Amino acid sequence: MPLTTNNLKFTIKPKALYVLTFLFAVASTSVAQEIIDETKPEVSKDTVTDSGATKIDGVAAVVGDYIVLDSDIDKTMLQLKDQGASMANFDRCQLFGKLLEDKLYAHHAIQDSIDVNDAEIRSRVDQQINQFLQQTNGSMEELLEFYRKDDEVSFREEMFEINKSNMLATEMKKKIIDEVEVTPEEVRQFFNKIPKEERPTFGTELKVAQIVIEPKVSDEEVQRVIDRLNEFKQQVEEEGKSFTSRAVLYTEDGGSKKTGGLYTLDRSKPRMVKEFREVAFSLQEGQISEPFKTDYGYHIIYLEKIRGQEYDVRHILLMPKVSEKEIEEAKKELEKVRELIVSGDMTFAEAAKEFSDEKETKFQGGQLINPQTQDYNFELTKMDPELYGQIQELENNEISPVITDQDRTGAIKFKLVTVTDRTDEHVADYARDYLKIKELALNEKRLKAIEDWQEEKIDETYIKISSAYRNCDFKSNWLKK
Template identity: 65%
Template sequence: MLSKTNNLNSIIKSFASLFLLMFSFALQAQEIIPDEVKETKKVDSVLPNASRKIDGVAAVVGDYIVLDSDIDKSYLELQARGVDISTFTRCQIFGKLLEDKLYAHHAVQDSLEVSDAEIRSRIDQQLDAFLQQTGGSMDDLLKFYHKDSEKALKEEMFEINKTTALASQMQNKIIEDVEVTPEEVRQFFNKIPVEERPRFGTELKVAQIVIQPKVSEEEKQKVIDRLKSIKADVEEKGISFRSQVVLYTDDKASVSKGGLYTLNRNRPRMVKEFRDVAFSMQEGEISEPFETEFGYHIIYLEKIRGQEYDVRHILLIPEVSNEAIVEAKDKLQDVRDRIV
């Protein structure tokens, strides 16, 4: 009996020891776990970069999609054309884009077509106009529209112009059979509140007769000789062509850029005489003096980049003598006397 009691006590002690050991381990685990959790949280707290919205779909019209960036681009294009964008809200721009897409969608449904060649020609004209107005290069234009290449820019412009052309055709088709009578116009106008009616200033139609004073041959030769002297100074004395531009050119539009213009063989810019000389030159060459409708020039071909030519030029305009001015005025006075 005593032996059984001792065995029982031994078993109880063993269980007690095991329990205490497990309890002790649990306590240690409780002390360790918070540290591990802290470490885990510390790692998790280093989150990856937050997601950022690149673009969004503002609307879908048939097969056409209007993106948020399309609205932003419309703002930029209006601003580039000198339009006061403060008079337009984002909602108005969005509405105009929706309207164009809707017209274009129905134009496709009605099998209306536009010529791809006509669209490409229009794109070339738009690019030429932009470059002439800004005096910039194709690189500047690509940066403005965030494009990597001229091809990518033209592809985007192609879709925009095609949509616009289809929309215009659809509008014309809708209104071609509509007849508006003068009475309907009068009624419509009278319904407009007086304070909202458009106001038109006085319009005048004028005609004019222009007589340009003639420049003497002596004055023309003086300008040609001066340009030849500038050319010789650059070629023989190593004087900077750009510094000569700043000192002598009469082209005030390009003087701040050192007389720099960028020409492209595929997109005619500048007058024909200027292009013909520029495209016949070698890199680093200075042309002989030549005449255009603006005066006399010399060109320095700075760099050729594929189809683009970076040129600097100096323009000198021959002076008109007082005698030539008086002669022109006398002719105009004689014409006036005969008319009156």
């Protein structure tokens, strides 16, 4: 939520640091991450500057088991510039400090035996390289030349280490703040210590409700999909065909198609929808499930390997198709529902409960839940652009025309939307805005937990900063003064 106060020093870091954190998370996919070799000299390799001149690439810092090279900072700056970021918001020292933080997190994640999933990392690398290849029209040679790599294997190895280090850092930060909570009394004290003239201003907020009707798939089409999946199952079990090949050829899950439907599930870390997990965890190694349904369509799962808590599974997803006739019938049905509401024969909430196909909202009168705040309020300036476009012209309780939309699988659906309440921009009020104030208080406490952790770990970790960066005004005590 944007704050239009001039100085909320109790809760908010300077805007530039937030921008830096966000952009750095994107840019870090191209920054080298290396485990330090005690025999490695201070000077390691050449790099190219913005001007095209070649300079010797030196070690900028050592943090525990990791090193930061001068080129790491250069690459980060170039990535940010390529993404259109204004370098006026942060300087080289700030970028360097962020690199030091990430190395500190990654180092102590290893010390704390925090584990990350290698299969998930490789899958992420595959996705990233595929995205990169789109920028070079599919040319791996151009991609390797751009990143100055001799071959695809070494490029993938570096990308793997980059992602592994980033994931370790993320898991370490998550561990630090996971158990941080605030009590109602802490929220009250937090709010009261903010001077009245410095209290945040919250923007205009709306409550939005919707009724969704999805075209019904015919029983014949569902049976066709189930029969097809059973055919794949039979081909593998009785004819010795490859499940992986069937997935590559036929699955409609774009995220796993190129990897043969592969996912790694962890019993301790919920991933995928509930129905998928339940079926996967009920299988024995080498077993193929019966066809089953999720919100995405119909699946069969092959359990390839169990490794402790981790399950390597492959799946094939098929999505039943709806006919033009079924699409038109769904639209006409929703138009009739709209007439009932506009005529006063039903309230919007009553119609949502009776007609809506959206399970998450129908029993709450169609009210949408804000995924960021977990309440019913949507701040106008932070609303999803698509949703904003659908409600921006509506007055309170006005019903939209029938809107054609798509679900997360790309299937067509129809909906009505309405604004059920509107709160204008206002200065924070403790009773009215308790949940937002609680979130600000929690963020402040989390920042303090991270600062305390950094202070403690910097003190006990071997850190060496190159003389070229000793004049930086670091936020944290990297120089151990």
